[in-house]
Amino acid sequence: MRSSNGCWTCRLRRKKCDETYPVCAVCSALDITCHYQDEKPEWMDGGVKQDEMAECVKREVKENARHRREGGYAIHASAEPMAISQDSPSERACPVLNLLETNTVQPSPDPSSLWLQHGAGNMYSSQGAPESMTLKRSEAVLFTFYLETLFPFLFPFYRPSYLQGGRAWILEMIISRPVVRQAVLCQSVYFFSLAQGTAADCDLDWEKVLTQTGDAFGVLRQALQVIDGSGIAGHLHGAVRIMSSIMQLQRFEIAILSFHNWQNHLNAALALFRQLLDSVLELGAPSSKFEAVISHLGSSSSWSGPGDQVPSAEQAAFRFSSALVIFDDIIASTVLQSQPRLYEYHHSLLGNIEGTGKPFINLEAIVGMKNWILLQIGEISTLDAWKQHCIAAGNLDVVELVHRATAIKESLSTHLASLGTDLAHFSRERSSILDVFAPPVCQGFLVTRVWTHAALVYLSTVVSGWQPANVDVRCNVSQVIELLLKGQISPALLRTMAWPFCVAGCLAEPGQEAQFRGIVEVLQPPSFFGTIHKALEMMENTWRHRGVGGTTRDIAACFRTQDDLVLLV
Incomplete structure (x- = not known):
């Protein structure tokens, strides 16, 4: 049921509002103006003005969606980061949607204490004018460590062609997608501490690391709720980032031998994968749906000529994460003594494409x-x-x-x-x-x-x-x-x-x-x-x-x- 006490923007759009003040979750996700006032706006007249305002909001949604898909990757920061209570999901809703949809990265604490002292939502603000910022040296070290050392160690088989962008998509996602950025920092802090030989030091409490990892999954769960409420088709790029982050954090938990939650995480990733395939093309073979999602995630860029097509960051992330989801599902089935949940997708996505001898998803290149x-x-x-x-x-x-x-x-x-x-x-x-x-x-x-x-x-x-x-x-x-x-x-x-x-x-x-x-x-x-x-x-x-x-x-x-x-x- 739509709320009668929600923001006027949601009422105008006839959407369910979560009543988060001063910016509701739906408006924050779409990066549109959230009209929150006690008195009924004059344009809410049930006539011409209301129709004109509805058209303006539609244009705003469409324009901001285009900017989100095509925008650059500049790093921005809010002047005064807003503290978010870890105990109040509603207070964290706005930052959650910023993680989903924006191309900006807000300032974070020093990485050495990032996941030990703060909740996953504390680093982001949905208010305030953005200001330019430089990347902290400690963060630069951790990101470089992840790209040059940790990621190749975790996925030694994954060596995409340099002529098709290589692993550059990971750097793009780190810089421009806060969900992925925090998943990377979480892993880098832990493994960098191991490399330094400081894992046993008293200043690093690994129970807190696990707690903050759980907080990160909490943020992702809220993001999934937003997508479920407004439809995944309108959040295609965000859904891919969530799925990628879930798989990254799941791998981190397993690496530190925390097995309590892997079934929940895998269930979420499996549900997202299915919804992504069904969001663009409801009917047809899984391979056709997979191709449709890849197409909708953005056109590939060309840096020198028609033959040099480089996939977008979300396209590459979707291929990579889809392989991990299918792989984990199969291995999990041996533990659970069950048929793989994605069994009906296997031959369409993993079998060779007729005439090419190549599959849509190449597990060998990743696992x-x-x-x-x-x-x-x-x-x-x-x-x-x-x-x-x-x-x-x-x-x-x-x-x-x-x-x-x-x-x-x-x-x-x-x-x-x-x-x-x-x-x-x-x-x-x-x-x-x-x-x-x-x-x-x-x-x-x-x-x-x-x-x-x-x-x-x-x-x-x-x-x-x-x-x-x-x-x-x-x-x-x-x-x-x-x-x-x-x-x-x-x-x-x-x-x-x-x-x-x-x-x-x-x-x-x-x-x-x-x-x-x-x-x-x-x-x-x-x-x-x-x-x-x-x-x-x-x-x-x-x-x-x-x-x-x-x-x-x-x-x-x-x-x-x-x-x-x-x-x-």
């Missing part, structure tokens, strides 16, 4: 393994969910189970056999001369092999139960060990393989335990490789219960601790 591996892991988790449902109903058809599993195994085995040929072909092929700056491609193929062998181990447990002595299981576990020990995979790449490392390790034989421990022990400091050390902890727990009478185990059980479900991404 390191080819799309077919994740597709088959999604099929295995779907098979596991079907099996559990049949067992509960008392009508499991073992023949059907084996039949479906055989098709998955044959697909994985065929692709695995072709990897050697692909490596020889790929090592000779370069898309541009700038590819000489990329690292050797062979490590990426070693990673692909590790994931494939782990997927085969996972499939075996779904079909045959927990049988570490099974010939196929022993062979695949041994292959993982050999690849990790002899392949000389870099620590940064090993960090991306926490899930396959844990799957293979949980089914290791007693004589192989020392080899898995040795692989982890060299990853120092442990805080930089938290997920791998967590994987070893879960493996150790599985080994301790080896041979315990009456114990029924499966892969999902390995990812359950006393308090949490663990998502190793």
